[in-house]
Amino acid sequence: MEQAPPDPERQLQPAxxxxxxxxxxxxxxxxxxxxxxxxxxxxxxxTMTHNNFWLKKIEISVSEAEKRTGRNAMNMQxxxxxxLIETRSVEHTDGQSVLTDSLWRRYSEFELLRSYxxxxxxxIVVPPLPEKRAEFVWxxxxxxxxxxxxxxxxxxxxxxxxxxxxxxxxxxxxxxxYLFLTQEGNWKETVNETGFQLKADSRLKALNATFxxxxxxxxxxxxxxxxxxxxxxISHLLRVRARVADRLYGVYKVHxxxxxVFSEWSAIEKEMGDGLQSAGHHMDVFRGYMCRYASxxxxxxxxxEHYADQLKEYLFYAEALRAVCRKHELMxxxxxxxxxxLASKKQQCEELVTGTVRTFSLKGMTxxxxxxxxxxxxxxxxxxxxxxxxxxxxxxxxxxxxGREFVKNAWADIERFKEQKxxxxxxxxxxxxVMQISMCKKGIQVWTNAKECFSKM
Amino acid sequence: MEGERRASQAPSSGLPAGGAxxxxxxxxxxxxxxxxxSALLQAEVLDLDEDEDDLEVFSKDAxxxxxxxxxxxxPTSPLSMINQIKFEDEPDLKDLFITVDEPESHVTTIETxxxxxxxxxxxxxxxxxxxxxxxRRYQDFLWLKGKLEExxxxLIIPPLPEKFIVKGMVERFNDDFIETRRKALHKFLNRIADHxxxxxxxxxxxxxxxxxxxxSSHKKQxxxxxxxxxxxxxxxxxxxRGVKNRPExxxxxxxxxxxxxxxINLIDKISQRIYKEEREYFDEMKEYGPIHILWSxxxxxxxxxxxxxxxxxxRCCKATEKRMSGLSEALLPVVHEYVLYxxxxxxxxEIGKLEDKVECANNALKADWERWKQNMQNDxxxxxxxxxxxxxHYYEQCLATWESFLTSQTNLHLEEAxxxxx
Numbered sequence: 001m002e003q004a005p006p007d008p009e010r011q012l013q014p015a016x017x018x019x020x021x022x023x024x025x026x027x028x029x030x031x032x033x034x035x036x037x038x039x040x041x042x043x044x045x046x047t048m049t050h051n052n053f054w055l056k057k058i059e060i061s062v063s064e065a066e067k068r069t070g071r072n073a074m075n076m077q078x079x080x081x082x083x084l085i086e087t088r089s090v091e092h093t094d095g096q097s098v099l100t101d102s103l104w105r106r107y108s109e110f111e112l113l114r115s116y117x118x119x120x121x122x123x124i125v126v127p128p129l130p131e132k133r134a135e136f137v138w139x140x141x142x143x144x145x146x147x148x149x150x151x152x153x154x155x156x157x158x159x160x161x162x163x164x165x166x167x168x169x170x171x172x173x174x175x176x177x178y179l180f181l182t183q184e185g186n187w188k189e190t191v192n193e194t195g196f197q198l199k200a201d202s203r204l205k206a207l208n209a210t211f212x213x214x215x216x217x218x219x220x221x222x223x224x225x226x227x228x229x230x231x232x233x234i235s236h237l238l239r240v241r242a243r244v245a246d247r248l249y250g251v252y253k254v255h256x257x258x259x260x261v262f263s264e265w266s267a268i269e270k271e272m273g274d275g276l277q278s279a280g281h282h283m284d285v286f287r288g289y290m291c292r293y294a295s296x297x298x299x300x301x302x303x304x305e306h307y308a309d310q311l312k313e314y315l316f317y318a319e320a321l322r323a324v325c326r327k328h329e330l331m332x333x334x335x336x337x338x339x340x341x342l343a344s345k346k347q348q349c350e351e352l353v354t355g356t357v358r359t360f361s362l363k364g365m366t367x368x369x370x371x372x373x374x375x376x377x378x379x380x381x382x383x384x385x386x387x388x389x390x391x392x393x394x395x396x397x398x399x400x401x402x403g404r405e406f407v408k409n410a411w412a413d414i415e416r417f418k419e420q421k422x423x424x425x426x427x428x429x430x431x432x433x434v435m436q437i438s439m440c441k442k443g444i445q446v447w448t449n450a451k452e453c454f455s456k457m
Numbered sequence: 458m459e460g461e462r463r464a465s466q467a468p469s470s471g472l473p474a475g476g477a478x479x480x481x482x483x484x485x486x487x488x489x490x491x492x493x494x495s496a497l498l499q500a501e502v503l504d505l506d507e508d509e510d511d512l513e514v515f516s517k518d519a520x521x522x523x524x525x526x527x528x529x530x531x532p533t534s535p536l537s538m539i540n541q542i543k544f545e546d547e548p549d550l551k552d553l554f555i556t557v558d559e560p561e562s563h564v565t566t567i568e569t570x571x572x573x574x575x576x577x578x579x580x581x582x583x584x585x586x587x588x589x590x591x592x593r594r595y596q597d598f599l600w601l602k603g604k605l606e607e608x609x610x611x612l613i614i615p616p617l618p619e620k621f622i623v624k625g626m627v628e629r630f631n632d633d634f635i636e637t638r639r640k641a642l643h644k645f646l647n648r649i650a651d652h653x654x655x656x657x658x659x660x661x662x663x664x665x666x667x668x669x670x671x672x673s674s675h676k677k678q679x680x681x682x683x684x685x686x687x688x689x690x691x692x693x694x695x696x697x698r699g700v701k702n703r704p705e706x707x708x709x710x711x712x713x714x715x716x717x718x719x720x721i722n723l724i725d726k727i728s729q730r731i732y733k734e735e736r737e738y739f740d741e742m743k744e745y746g747p748i749h750i751l752w753s754x755x756x757x758x759x760x761x762x763x764x765x766x767x768x769x770x771x772r773c774c775k776a777t778e779k780r781m782s783g784l785s786e787a788l789l790p791v792v793h794e795y796v797l798y799x800x801x802x803x804x805x806x807e808i809g810k811l812e813d814k815v816e817c818a819n820n821a822l823k824a825d826w827e828r829w830k831q832n833m834q835n836d837x838x839x840x841x842x843x844x845x846x847x848x849x850h851y852y853e854q855c856l857a858t859w860e861s862f863l864t865s866q867t868n869l870h871l872e873e874a875x876x877x878x879x
Contacts, residue, residue, distance in 0.1 A: 229755040247738035257727045422758045436859045443852035451845035
């Protein structure tokens with residue numbers, strides 16, 4: 001059940017209740033390589049049959065990135081990167097895919113989409129965007145947003161973001177998301193028309209609630225601690241990894257210097273004609289191996305950068321987790337305030353009825369100052385209070401219900417997230433091992449060849 | 458040294474067998490009968506004040522020579538010692554083993570200095586015992602080098618490690634510096650021991666065996682020409698430049714030394730840099746593993762995987778450390794020694810006046826030069842082969858570590874999968 005009011009404008013059909021976190025709505029999907037040079041993974045999504053938007057299996061890919069210039073809101077010229085999003089529907093029978101939609105979006109539009117999702121699905125751990133600015137860079141990597149390597153990695157990150165949404169059982173059915181993929185013009189206006197910015201909880205309100213809430217669900221408190229730890233440990237890991245990468249780069253590159261020396265030396269040996277002419281040749285070969293060794297580090301570290309990106313995604317997921325916790329705290333605080341307010345009104349009412357004055361009230365004070373009120377006046381006040389109490393009780397009931405629903409739904413999505421996280425992180429760690437193995441094998445090969453050079457001299 | 462022995466045995470390099478080719482520098486033929494005249498000429502050529510000393514030295518060495526040829530008054534040229542050298546230089550017949558270890562600090566009111574323990578084991582008859590243990594300081598090594606240069610001006614004497622520390626180290630005697638120096642001193646003595654001629658030098662023997670007071674008193678005998686001796690070789694060789702009929706070989710030698718010096722200095726720099734980079738890599742890696750352990754504390758389902766990754770990283774870390782130490786044991790000292798050699802052999806521009814003396818010095822120098830070159834090529838080759846092996850070993854270790862991690866993960870996965878099956 002959505003937290004968002006079932007507005008027919010946003011969903012073509014109100015979604016029926018169904019268990020969240022069902023396995024077939026997961027990320028498991030066909031992974032194919034895009035033909036275009038820049039394209040990497042694309043994932044097919046097996047969607048619910050009662051989902052109205054996607055009647056067939058679809059593939060989404062962010063296949064290209066392009067530099068553009070335009071004018072911004074203040075009519076100043078700016079340069080930005082636009083990304084091409086292609087959607088394909090896949091025929092089940094022969095696996096052929098047909099391009100159904102293709103449009104260009106820039107990063108700020110992705111941000112808008114995400115902000116919208118955060119407001120309308122506060123109980124969902126909304127997938128994070130790739131970083132806006134390059135962080136955890138090691139010295140060779142550029143921190144420039146326009147750098148082609150950074151743009152490339154961001155392209156992959158944006159694709160991943162869309163795939164995560166498309167494979168989420170609830171988010172994939174959102175109309176705004178559908179329009180993001182299909183309606184190039186006017187999409188921004190459509191999103192803004194939903195008025196989601198107004199519905200967003202103010203940061204201040206949320207902060208206030210965090211400090212003042214008395215009885216949040218313990219699971220959310222624990223989750224908050226976990227997300228803090230996750231963020232801290234992954235940040236630390238990424239920082240150290242960047243430094244290790246830096247150092248490793250240094251080690252490999254210095255060996256390249258041997259190349260030049262030995263090639264010059266080989267020239268001398270050849271000149272000397274010492275009966276060691278072959279030595280010169282072997283030195284040349286050695287030089288070749290050292291150069292190759294030195295340049296092999298570039299590919300190795302590029303692969304590692306993808307690993308770092310996988311970890312970064314979960315670094316940013318930590319914030320998404322915290323957002324859900326914050327919403328819970330807000331709702332809980334709201335509930336507590338409502339309950340408190342109700343209790344105080346009941347108290348007032350009781351006092352009026354029984355005539356004892358224990359609670360301070362303005363009316364009580366003015367009565368003291370300006371004279372006792374008439375029985376009729378008192379009756380009127382009691383009646384008002386009783387109405388308010390009635391209303392309050394209704395509200396409290398519905399708030400309670402809302403709160404419980406939220407907790408139930410949020411927790412279901414969190415469980416789904418946990419499984420996803422465990423799978424993904426384990427896979428990432430294994431892929432790291434695979435990278436190391438490949439690096440070691442290359443190293444063994446180069447040095448075995450190098451050793452042979454010297455033994456032949 | 459393996460390499461050096463091989464060199465002296467190779468017929469085409471090493472000391473030219475005087476008898477093999479008809480050439481004899483200025484009458485310095487190695488035939489027993491004529492050694493006398495050549496020896497006298499040599500003494501003149503080299504303008505030694507300390508003839509007595511040299512005679513002493515040589516006469517003792519010559520006791521091993523064929524008696525017929527021997528005259529106690531004549532220094533025997535290195536050339537004439539070839540026959541017995543070839544004998545003695547069989548690798549299996551190495552009879553002098555020297556180690557340098559246990560640096561110790563000594564503090565007096567005037568100074569602080571380090572002594573090194575030198576253990577000599579030998580089966581040679583002329584040594585009074587088969588095992589000796591003495592303590593020497595750097596000064597003593599300097600003295601020995603000076604004496605050797607004095608006694609054998611035409612030979613290439615191994616270099617000593619630098620006297621002073623380079624690149625502004627604050628403490629004069631930090632551990633790395635002492636260890637590097639110890640290794641170099643060890644090398645120095647072993648080079649001498651393996652040299653066909655130098656190994657029988659009397660001062661060398663005294664250095665290895667005498668007690669501290671004995672050495673002191675021996676040192677005081679005869680001031681020697683330390684400062685001049687070192688330059689004799691250079692003076693002789695540099696006089697080549699002024700000579701009109703410069704022998705081809707010396708020009709070649711000169712050129713080679715120049716080029717070699719450039720190259721070896723570069724290689725030295727690069728090798729030191731590699732060590733530095735590897736050290737910095739190692740320092741960062743040390744931090745990398747533990748983070749995964751920290752992480753495992755907050756992830757119930759990934760505890761094992763994370764802990765395994767951490768232990769893999771730590772093992773690779775250890776392998777890096779081993780690779781570094783291999784580099785500093787094998788490649789760095791060898792390359793650096795040759796840097797010192799090249800500095801020593803770089804001949805300063807001087808106008809030579811010793812035209813005649815040139816002729817005699819020719820063959821002696823040339824012989825040792827060939828031997829040196831052969832050694833150098835072997836040593837460099839060996840050092841780089843070692844480095845390659847260290848790297849191979851390093852990568853093999855890391856590979857094994859990560860592969861076993863991968864296997865354990867796949868096995869776990871299979872286990873879990875089979876557990877899930879009802």
